[in-house]
Amino acid sequence: MKIVIAGAGIGGLVAALSLHAAGLRDVRVLEAVPRIRPFGAGVNVQPNAVRELAALGLAESLAHAGTELTELSYHNHLGQRIWYEPRGRASDCDWPQLAVHRGVLQSILVDAVHDRLGPDALTTDARVTGFDPLDGGGTEVLLAHRCGDRPDSSIRADVLVGADGLRSAVRRTLYPEEGEPRANGTTVWRGVNRSTPFQGGRSMVVMGDGRWKAVIYPLAGRPDADGLVLVNWAVSRAATPQDTERDPGQEPPPGDGFPGAVSDWTCGDLRLRTVLAGAGSVGSFPMLDRDPLPRWSFGPVTLLGDAAHAMAPMGSSATTQAVLDARGLAHALATHRDPVRALAAYDRDRRPPMNRLQLLNRAKGPELVIDLAQERAPGGFRRVEDVIPAARLARVAESYARAAGFDTESVNTPSPYDCHRPSSGAHAEAVREP
Ligand SMILES: Cc1cc2nc3c(=O)[nH]c(=O)nc-3n(C[C@H](O)[C@H](O)[C@H](O)COP(=O)(O)OP(=O)(O)OC[C@H]3O[C@@H](n4cnc5c(N)ncnc54)[C@H](O)[C@@H]3O)c2cc1C
Structure with missing residues (x-):
C-alpha cells in the first residue's frame, strides 16, 4: 500500500x-x-x-x-x-x-x-x-x-x-x-529570547487583562554562561476598532501597539520588560482557526x-x-x-x-x-x-x-494506538475489521 x-x-x-x-x-x-x-x-x-x-x-x-x-x-x-x-x-x-x-x-x-x-x-x-x-x-x-x-x-x-x-x-x-481561515481579530506577536530564569525555571505563566495577554515559558532549562535561558513568549491583543476595519485575515502593520502595557507587567520574579527586551523586529500575525x-x-x-x-x-x-x-x-x-x-x-x-x-x-x-x-x-x-x-x-x-x-x-492509560510490528508485508493476525 x-x-x-x-x-x-x-x-x-x-x-x-x-x-x-x-x-x-x-x-x-x-x-x-x-x-x-x-x-x-x-x-x-x-x-x-x-x-x-x-x-x-x-x-x-x-x-x-x-x-x-x-x-x-x-x-x-x-x-x-x-x-x-x-x-x-x-x-x-x-x-x-x-x-x-x-x-x-x-x-x-x-x-x-x-x-x-x-x-x-x-x-x-x-x-x-x-x-x-x-x-x-x-x-x-x-x-x-x-x-x-x-x-x-x-x-x-x-x-x-x-x-x-x-x-x-x-x-x-x-x-x-x-x-x-477564520480570524477573530486578535493579533499575536511571538518570539524566543535569552532571558533570566523565572519561577524556578519550569513554569508556564499566562497573564492578561482581557485585551492584552502574555504567555511565557522556558525553552531551555539549563542557563548559559551568562545565566540566561531561552524563553518563549507570545503576546496577543484582542481586536480594536481599527482591526475590525481591516480585512480580518490581513496581517496587522508591524509594531502596531506592541508591546503596549504588557512590558510593565510583572509576576513574582518574572519581568515582561526583561523577557521582551530586544524583541523590536518581531513579526505579528492574525490569530486564525x-x-x-x-x-x-x-x-x-x-x-x-x-x-x-x-x-x-x-x-x-x-x-x-x-x-x-x-x-x-x-x-x-x-x-x-x-x-x-x-x-x-x-x-x-x-x-x-x-x-x-x-x-x-x-x-x-x-x-x-x-x-x-x-x-x-x-x-x-x-x-x-x-x-x-x-x-x-x-x-x-x-x-x-x-x-x-x-x-x-x-x-496513564496505555496508548490506544500501539501496533508496532516487526516487519513489512501482510497484516498481522490481529487485523480487526470494524
Ligand atoms: C513554519 C511554521 C512555523 C510554526 N511555528 C509555530 C510556533 O512557533 N508555535 C506554534 O504553536 N505553532 C507553530 N506552527 C504551527 C504548528 O506547527 C502546528 O499548529 C502544529 O504543530 C500541528 O502541525 P501540522 O503538522 O498539522 O502543521 P504544520 O506544522 O503547519 O505543518 C504543515 C507542513 O505542510 C507543509 N505544506 C503546506 N502546504 C503544503 C502543500 N500544499 N504541499 C506540501 N506541503 C505543504 C508546510 O510547509 C509544513 O511543513 C508553525 C507552523 C509552521 C508551518
Whole structure:
C-alpha cells in the first residue's frame, strides 16, 4: 500500500514514523518548501503526546532538546494568581510535559524519518496542489515544484494524507467553497529570547487583562554562561476598532501597539520588560482557526493535524493533537485490511473530539479564567475565591484537560494506538475489521 503524506510538519512526520513502525513501509512525505528550516518558536508537547513519541523511541531526544514544564499558572495583569496547577510528572502523569522549539522538534523528526524510512522517503520542493481520484481506487496526487524548471508532476497513491497545515491544499480540494481561515481579530506577536530564569525555571505563566495577554515559558532549562535561558513568549491583543476595519485575515502593520502595557507587567520574579527586551523586529500575525468539519476522510484521502482541525492557540494543544492524529491514523491503517475503511475508522475516532476541542479553544479554552477575573475584578482582588468560586476554576481546567486527553488518568492509560510490528508485508493476525 503506497501512502503519500502532504506536508513535513510535525503531524506529517510523526505519521510517517508511526506508519513505518506499524509495518507499513511504502510511505512518501512531500513537503512544499525547498529546504526545511527551523522556523517558528516554542510548542508544547503534552504528556499524552510524549507517551506516543516514546512509543516511537523519540522521548529521550525530545526531552534532551526541550524543557520539562512542571507548573502552569494564570494571572491578571497585576500578577495576582487566578489559577495554578502542577503539570506533567508533577501532576502524577507517567510522562512529562515538554516545551521545545518547533524547528528543533521538526529536525528530530526529519532525522528519524531519514534514518528509518531512508533518504528518499521525504521529498522537499514538492507542493501538493490537489488530487484526482483513480478508477479502481487510489488517487493521483498533483505536484508543483518551485526550483529549477521542473514541470508540474504527479504521483499515484493508495492513500493520501493531507498534513499540509492551516492552508491545506488537500482540504481545499475536499472543501473548495471553504475559503480562508477564520480570524477573530486578535493579533499575536511571538518570539524566543535569552532571558533570566523565572519561577524556578519550569513554569508556564499566562497573564492578561482581557485585551492584552502574555504567555511565557522556558525553552531551555539549563542557563548559559551568562545565566540566561531561552524563553518563549507570545503576546496577543484582542481586536480594536481599527482591526475590525481591516480585512480580518490581513496581517496587522508591524509594531502596531506592541508591546503596549504588557512590558510593565510583572509576576513574582518574572519581568515582561526583561523577557521582551530586544524583541523590536518581531513579526505579528492574525490569530486564525478553522471551523470543525463534518468529515475528514473521503475514500482514500484524509486530513490530519492543522489541515483537519486548525484551532486557536489556547491550551497548547495543536502539536499534541497532530501527534495523536498521526498515531491514530497509523493504528487504523495497520488494523484494517481495506484502507478506505481504515480512514473512515480514523475519522470516527479522532474527528469528534477534535471538533469539540476546536470549539472549546474558540471559547478561549482554559484561558477563559483570565477573562472571568477581568470581568469580575478589573482592579484586582484580595482572594480570587472572592470573585470566582474555586470549583468553577477547577472545572475549567479539568474539563479542558479531559477534552485534550492530557488529564492524569488518560495519560496513564496505555496508548490506544500501539501496533508496532516487526516487519513489512501482510497484516498481522490481529487485523480487526470494524
Ligand atoms: C513554519 C511554521 C512555523 C510554526 N511555528 C509555530 C510556533 O512557533 N508555535 C506554534 O504553536 N505553532 C507553530 N506552527 C504551527 C504548528 O506547527 C502546528 O499548529 C502544529 O504543530 C500541528 O502541525 P501540522 O503538522 O498539522 O502543521 P504544520 O506544522 O503547519 O505543518 C504543515 C507542513 O505542510 C507543509 N505544506 C503546506 N502546504 C503544503 C502543500 N500544499 N504541499 C506540501 N506541503 C505543504 C508546510 O510547509 C509544513 O511543513 C508553525 C507552523 C509552521 C508551518
